Amino acid sequence: MLPFPPIERWRLPEVACELTLNAVMPAGRRGCESGVLWLGQRDALSVITAVVHPIGEGVEETSCFWSISPEAYAAVSAWARPRRLTLLAVAHIHLGAGRARMSETDRKQGLKVTDALSIIVPRGGLESDPSAWGWFVFDEGDYRELEELEQVRRIELTSTGEVEFARIDTGTQEPA
């Protein structure tokens, strides 16, 4: 059995979007890129139940890119493992105001797992409407944009559902 069950739909509590914006906007205001990781239990219906914002040593927020080091990734793994959470998506900001598009960096240096989502929040995190965000899925070796109908069919945005927020400091490997 593959350790990556196929995902047909993602259930996304609206509060996860709000937590994402709250986490990334301070960097966006400084003119830097930032991002968070969306975690949950991977299944045919995968529910996002945690938003993780890595901070500290090993996290770079610059005007051109946002990056988390292997140690930062390991710190998130250590936090997620006892909670039986898996990484479902990477949500990050682009500073531009135009239509959200994946850059070469997003494609080449992002998560490479089937059905992983990459979400781009334009305008440095000021765009609060998730329907204006870019939604991309890793499928057959590359990311492709979810078309509007597929987005409606596969992303279930709900007003209910609890989402845990964790700011994980890579230096201490503990929630900050």
Next chain:
Amino acid sequence: MAQVEAKKQQEVKVTADYLPATEDFKKKYPPETVLETIRSDAKSFFHVQDRQERDTYFYYLAYKGERVESTNVALGELVEHAHAAHFSLVEQITAGVV
């Protein structure tokens, strides 16, 4: 028989997690196994591979929160006398406009 038992006792139970995956990699290794073998087996289990594109994209083993840089080191040297070792397979994620 006693020799087989002794060998079994010497083996190190290795597990590795990978954040997007729902299952851990599990295998027993003799302590003299170089870590590159474990990294390679874990990558195969999780269906990921290093890539050389514009930049190198590399999967590391992390042990106790630190990436393992030298994968030519023997497992026994890293874990000393432990009979079990847990690793995470980790990567560097970068997103950006350029």
